[in-house]
Amino acid sequence: MAIADCTLQVDAGLQAEAEDVVREITRFDAEVTAIAERRAAREGEDAATELAPLASVLLRTESASSSEIEGVTAGARELALAAIEAKAGPNAQLVTANVNAMQRAIALAGDISVDTLLAAHQALLDRHVYASPGQLRDQQVWIGSNALSPHTASFVPPHHTRVPAALDDLIRFVHRVDLPVLVQAALAHAQFETIHPFNDGNGRVGRTLVHAMLRQSGVTRRLTVPVSAGLLTDTSGYFQALTDYREGYTETIVHQFINASFRAIGNGRVLVDDLENIFERWNERLIARRGSAARRVLPHLLNQPAVNVAYVESTTGVALSAAQRSVEQLEEAEILQRTNGNRRNRVWIAQDVIDALDAFAERVGRRCYRTHSPKDGPLDDDPER
Known part of the structure; x- marks a missing residue:
């Protein structure tokens, strides 16, 4: 058509x-x-x-x-x-x-x-x-x-x-x-x-x-x-x-x-209101000077709530030692929490943001659920197919 x-x-x-x-x-x-x-x-x-x-x-x-x-x-x-x-x-x-x-x-x-x-x-x-x-x-x-064959299919797209x-x-x-x-x-x-x-x-x-x-x-x-x-x-x-x-x-x-x-x-x-409230609480909780790496990384945590020192370093443009210190300050303020004990590949999570994003997903309240894993390849009854 x-x-x-x-x-x-x-x-x-x-x-x-x-x-x-x-x-x-x-x-x-x-x-x-x-x-x-x-x-x-x-x-x-x-x-x-x-x-x-x-x-x-x-x-x-x-x-x-x-x-x-x-x-x-x-x-x-x-x-x-x-x-x-x-x-x-x-x-x-x-x-x-x-x-x-x-x-x-x-x-x-x-x-x-x-x-x-x-x-x-x-x-x-x-x-x-x-x-x-x-x-x-x-x-x-x-x-x-x-x-x-497509003979019993519900829809056959154009050749x-x-x-x-x-x-x-x-x-x-x-x-x-x-x-x-x-x-x-x-x-x-x-x-x-x-x-x-x-x-x-x-x-x-x-x-x-x-x-x-x-x-x-x-x-x-x-x-x-x-x-x-x-x-x-x-x-x-x-x-x-x-x-x-x-x-x-x-x-x-x-x-x-x-x-x-x-x-x-x-x-x-x-969601935006939740994130703004989180950001305001963080600002009040964080003891760091204005313009510091710790404060500069705060907005980025709203959309990237999992970080490592390398991410903070590249995002703020500060030296490795300053990035490490900023992560420590954010952890002390209970804005970030460690996810593992491996010092070499340590990752921190901003759990407040994760919770807000999970709440967004819960509000969607999906009525119809289908399962598909990409490791199995495409399914013949997949609507995308």
Whole structure:
């Protein structure tokens, strides 16, 4: 089904709801930016420096939720350890790769193209040969069946020879300027999932497309709203909406993205408030001079709550001895706790942040749960396939 030049009839009430969501997303982006600016003014720092950790933690929660929709799960502690290359399982590595894919797609949002999608896929599955990272599929795939043929599948995407033309049509649709932004993003996502251009990773790359479109349109300027966390609350409804779209019913997927976005903004606001309260408590608890390495590393702990001395050294730019001293000060203030007794590879955790991130995940309250481990390779009934 080509959609680039389709005339779309959008229910007036649905369009109004979609526009309300866009306003809320823009407001949330502005609220978090204002928080960072106030903190920067108080502490004499650059606003972009203060905003970066909050923007990063929201992007990571979006990536983790998008991965969990596909059954790839990893807790906040495991993800934090993976980010500093401490011991991490395969799921944490995949979620970390999803962060890279999201960053790649958003960085290229100024001119979304097929190459943007290929770059995101490359970043997502770079180490997974079976997925042909960065390449369109060259074989038929199907969804909803473990059989050796697609005859009993719930959905069979277009033949691989039709994928390039279908993606070109999708990109033309993405660049239309006559549609409500969230409606357009929801339909573009559903069309991408219908095309299913990759051997694996379609769901995660398809959700990066939504964020690239929000950034391209100017709805988000600095942040990534964790929309996937909203979708994760009702995965069965989300998958059914994709099925409805393939059967010609477009409104269901738009409803899903409207509801998911409202949930994501509410949950995101609570997370940002939690992190700001943690930061204020840390500032009161830490006995260190203004501008010290210990104080300079505090904002970074909000998005990277697992650190070692090497991380502190590279982040603050201080000498090794000063980095070691700053970690000791943070430990004395009970901001960091040691995770092991190995002096050579010692890692510290900011447990307050881990708890806030775990609380965010609990608030998602996922209704439908599927398990899948990347070590087993792709599953024939995986929605991403």
